[in-house]
Amino acid sequence: xxxxxxxxxxxxxxxxxxxxxxxxxxxxxxxxxxxxxxxxxxxxxxxxxxxxxxxxxxxxxxxxxxxxxxxxxxxxxxxxxxxxxxxxxxxxxxxxxxxxxxxxxxxxxxxxxxxxxxxxxxxxxxxxxxxxxxxxxxxxxxxxxxxxxxxxxxxxxxxxxxxxxxxxxx
Amino acid sequence: xxxxxxxxxxxxxxxxxxxxxxxxxxxxxxxxxxxxxxxxxxxxxxxxxxxxxxxxxxxxxxxxxxxxxxxxxxxxxxxxxxxxxxxxxxxxxxxxxxxxx
Numbered sequence: 001x002x003x004x005x006x007x008x009x010x011x012x013x014x015x016x017x018x019x020x021x022x023x024x025x026x027x028x029x030x031x032x033x034x035x036x037x038x039x040x041x042x043x044x045x046x047x048x049x050x051x052x053x054x055x056x057x058x059x060x061x062x063x064x065x066x067x068x069x070x071x072x073x074x075x076x077x078x079x080x081x082x083x084x085x086x087x088x089x090x091x092x093x094x095x096x097x098x099x100x101x102x103x104x105x106x107x108x109x110x111x112x113x114x115x116x117x118x119x120x121x122x123x124x125x126x127x128x129x130x131x132x133x134x135x136x137x138x139x140x141x142x143x144x145x146x147x148x149x150x151x152x153x154x155x156x157x158x159x160x161x162x163x164x165x166x167x168x169x170x
Numbered sequence: 171x172x173x174x175x176x177x178x179x180x181x182x183x184x185x186x187x188x189x190x191x192x193x194x195x196x197x198x199x200x201x202x203x204x205x206x207x208x209x210x211x212x213x214x215x216x217x218x219x220x221x222x223x224x225x226x227x228x229x230x231x232x233x234x235x236x237x238x239x240x241x242x243x244x245x246x247x248x249x250x251x252x253x254x255x256x257x258x259x260x261x262x263x264x265x266x267x268x269x270x271x
Contacts, residue, residue: 022192097190106180155242
């Protein structure tokens with residue numbers, strides 16, 4: 001019962017945050033709503049017995065990435081960022097119908113089933129803790145771990161070169 | 171009804187399609203980037219849900235990979251965006267059609 005309440009609270013607020021991200025007129029409001037959605041996503045991870053991912057979601061997404069977004073929004077001009085939502089693109093109605101149709105379709109599927117794919121309860125001891133994820137990361141997925149560090153290194157070099165090029169011109 | 175795999179999949183689908191509609195509708199490229207982050211987050215929830223369903227924490231490792239890719243994407247995307255803003259004084263996607271003309 002407690003789990004249901006937590007799921008509907010976190011999930012509903014996450015969906016609300018996502019919808020407000022897409023629907024907000026100003027970019028700053030969008031970014032703040034997206035932070036709200038990510039914090040609720042951390043709650044969803046905690047419900048899925050993934051405490052390590054929940055902490056990383058708050059640290060990396062809501063902390064680092066969204067601060068970067070807010071920094072860029074503040075750096076660019078304020079008036080440029082606002083967008084007249086009334087000038088709709090031709091994708092407006094399909095894009096509005098898409099989530100509504102999906103939610104309706106999924107809800108019908110959900111109601112049609114007797115049990116909503118209940119999880120094997122309870123999770124194994126220590127499931128999703130930092131120790132277990134670290135053991136997997138440094139053992140079975142060591143190659144992927146090394147490759148993703150190269151991806152991050154290339155991203156750093158790319159961002160730096162873009163920034164330096166701009167500094168040379170002015 | 172107890173909360174199971176289907177509930178999490180429905181939530182992830184709804185969030186993903188919300189992000190997709192943001193990518194399709196919004197013309198502000200910063201909000202388009204944020205919508206892409208929202209879609210990545212929905213994919214991560216599916217990984218975590220199936221990880222719990224199978225009782226195997228490998229999915230958590232893939233969510234970590236996705237975090238790294240999202241961080242790289244945000245850093246590069248925002249750097250390109252700042253550069254475009256310096257050149258064009260605009261971040262509106264309707265103004266960035268040079269390649270199609």
